[in-house]
Amino acid sequence: MIWNDDFETLPREAIEALQLKRLQQTVERVYATVPFYKKAFGKLGIKPADIKSLDDLRKLPFTLKQDMRDNYPYGLFAVPLEQIVRIHASSGTTGKPTVVGYSRRDIDTWTELMARSFVAAGTHKGDIIHNAYGYGLFTGGLGAHYGAERVGASVIPMSGGNTKKQLMIMQDFGSTVLTCTPSYSLYLAEVAAEEGIDIRKLKLKVGILGAEPWSEKMRQEIEDKLNIKAIDIYGLSEILGPGVGIECIEAQNGLHIWEDHFIPEIIDPETGEVLPDGERGELVITTITKEGIPLIRYRTRDITRLIKEPCICGRTHARIERLSGRSDDMLIIRGVNVFPSQIESVLFNIEGVEPHYQLIVEREGTLDTLEVQVEVNEQTFSDEIKILQGLSNKIRKDIKDLLGVTCKVRLVEPKSITRSEGKAKRVIDNRQKNS
Amino acid sequence: MKVEQISIFIENKSGRLAEVCGILGQAGVNIRALSLADTSDFGILRLIVKDSEKALKVLREHNFTVSKTEVIGVEVPDSPGGLSTILQILDRNNVNVEYMYAFVERSGDNAVIIFRFDDVDEAITALSKNGVNILKSEMITSI
Numbered sequence: 001m002i003w004n005d006d007f008e009t010l011p012r013e014a015i016e017a018l019q020l021k022r023l024q025q026t027v028e029r030v031y032a033t034v035p036f037y038k039k040a041f042g043k044l045g046i047k048p049a050d051i052k053s054l055d056d057l058r059k060l061p062f063t064l065k066q067d068m069r070d071n072y073p074y075g076l077f078a079v080p081l082e083q084i085v086r087i088h089a090s091s092g093t094t095g096k097p098t099v100v101g102y103s104r105r106d107i108d109t110w111t112e113l114m115a116r117s118f119v120a121a122g123t124h125k126g127d128i129i130h131n132a133y134g135y136g137l138f139t140g141g142l143g144a145h146y147g148a149e150r151v152g153a154s155v156i157p158m159s160g161g162n163t164k165k166q167l168m169i170m171q172d173f174g175s176t177v178l179t180c181t182p183s184y185s186l187y188l189a190e191v192a193a194e195e196g197i198d199i200r201k202l203k204l205k206v207g208i209l210g211a212e213p214w215s216e217k218m219r220q221e222i223e224d225k226l227n228i229k230a231i232d233i234y235g236l237s238e239i240l241g242p243g244v245g246i247e248c249i250e251a252q253n254g255l256h257i258w259e260d261h262f263i264p265e266i267i268d269p270e271t272g273e274v275l276p277d278g279e280r281g282e283l284v285i286t287t288i289t290k291e292g293i294p295l296i297r298y299r300t301r302d303i304t305r306l307i308k309e310p311c312i313c314g315r316t317h318a319r320i321e322r323l324s325g326r327s328d329d330m331l332i333i334r335g336v337n338v339f340p341s342q343i344e345s346v347l348f349n350i351e352g353v354e355p356h357y358q359l360i361v362e363r364e365g366t367l368d369t370l371e372v373q374v375e376v377n378e379q380t381f382s383d384e385i386k387i388l389q390g391l392s393n394k395i396r397k398d399i400k401d402l403l404g405v406t407c408k409v410r411l412v413e414p415k416s417i418t419r420s421e422g423k424a425k426r427v428i429d430n431r432q433k434n435s
Numbered sequence: 436m437k438v439e440q441i442s443i444f445i446e447n448k449s450g451r452l453a454e455v456c457g458i459l460g461q462a463g464v465n466i467r468a469l470s471l472a473d474t475s476d477f478g479i480l481r482l483i484v485k486d487s488e489k490a491l492k493v494l495r496e497h498n499f500t501v502s503k504t505e506v507i508g509v510e511v512p513d514s515p516g517g518l519s520t521i522l523q524i525l526d527r528n529n530v531n532v533e534y535m536y537a538f539v540e541r542s543g544d545n546a547v548i549i550f551r552f553d554d555v556d557e558a559i560t561a562l563s564k565n566g567v568n569i570l571k572s573e574m575i576t577s578i
């Protein structure tokens with residue numbers, strides 16, 4: 001099923017023609033209304049009129065998350081505040097959050113793109129959508145909410161937390177679609193098991209999961225434990241919120257990026273150069289319809305590659321491969337790039353090991369050390385020391401083989417790694433603190 | 436003849452052993468034999484208790500990882516060479532001992548050693564054939 005046939009199946013040339021027209025309009029607008037961009041264009045000697053083709057996009061300056069912080073709170077808004085009808089902000093783990101403002105038309109676009117996303121994920125009118133994304137400054141809750149309503153589904157605005165109550169509602173209200181972070185879906189399954197609820201037998205059929213990177217193996221585990229199709233949704237508040245892209249349920253192979261509203265590029269995160277089609281690098285997004293806070297070449301820090309081949313679902317919009325990590329989460333350990341998701345995939349490939357792990361990075365003298373803590377469960381436990389040592393040796397060896405990094409593996413008791421109700425805390429990096 | 440032993444995964448941090456014993460004590464589970472095997476990071480606590488099902492249940496409730504294994508209790512004459520005779524029998528019959536530990540209490544004049552084998556049935560056959568006394572489960576848990 002396709003929500004908006006006209007736009008979602010536009011031929012490639014038509015998409016590109018539309019993108020160019022909208023890009024030119026956006027560039028004109030930010031140049032005229034956002035001093036930050038006028039200055040940034042000026043530094044590179046670029047005028048809006050220089051953008052004559054989509055290829056000219058690469059002449060434009062990047063926008064970094066830091067630029068948003070530097071212009072906190074409203075400095076990058078392209079319309080007067082009286083035209084802003086909603087303000088969201090992303091969690092600022094360090095310092096100030098990044099603030100985004102939406103015009104009425106922006107909210108409408110967001111709602112439309114979330115509606116497309118819900119339908120691509122196999123949701124329709126008649127579904128009962130259990131929305132466990134947080135409502136508030138975080139874009140997840142309200143973004144999913146509006147889109148679900150537009151589709152005509154019944155939305156339960158659960159927000160996050162209070163897991164036992166979530167399970168009660170899920171049973172009693174007959175929720176068919178779950179929207180939350182992937183780690184929270186597993187947490188729900190875990191609490192359900194503790195409460196003696198067979199979550200596999202509930203009416204849930206689809207989970208629309210996002211806001212953190214998750215591996216293919218984690219998807220298998222979620223699909224298994226909850227007996228649902230787990231669909232990956234992509235979004236970031238700076239660009240829109242959830243609904244920048246989504247997997248179609250037909251292929252479950254790459255996330256369609258709504259190209260009539262965004263232009264994706266893949267660059268080398270070190271040099272900033274645009275990479276040839278199909279290569280993996282950092283995703284950069286330009287918004288081409290946003291009014292409140294249009295962003296030119298925003299560096300997402302997400303690592304992926306672009307897939308332009310046609311998709312079996314009939315949508316013509318390009319796909320991004322599922323994220324292999326965030327360049328922010330990327331740990332550099334003794335000069336080697338390590339993504340937590342890679343460690344997770346190693347663990348998933350070992351029989352019986354569950355993805356409850358934490359990475360502790362320390363610096364001893366000038367040497368980085370990586371400790372991988374893995375919980376021991378009844379499947380991996382043995383009454384013999386040598387078998388447990390064999391397990392930790394295997395984990396260490398597999399990590400070394402895949403990543404080329406030597407680590408220490410520490411087996412820990414179950415539930416000793418904090419379970420999150422939101423995003424999973426996978427990495428504790430003590431290097432900055434101690435140096 | 437087989438005795439149920441429970442094993443518990445514990446991280447090597449102070450007080451953890453006392454905690455396990457405390458949990459079992461509060462549940463009224465009597466510990467009959469205990470052995471701790473450890474590495475620098477973790478340990479495996481092996482216990483023989485009167486009511487292993489109850490012990491497993493309360494430990495699971497406290498989020499411990501636990502398992503059940505079958506072991507046997509063997510009477511060993513408390514004289515020089517007593518244990519060696521038994522190990523020789525096992526060796527001759529190619530029975531592999533995974534680990535063993537001494538039971539605190541005695542059975543009459545004899546010491547009691549708990550053995551964990553690769554193949555417990557094979558071990559029982561070899562020992563019985565050679566006249567070694569294997570204690571019944573009830574006897575072990577009620578010593």
Ligand SMILES: [Zn+2]
Nearest residue numbers: 248251311313
């Ligand atoms: Zn598709």
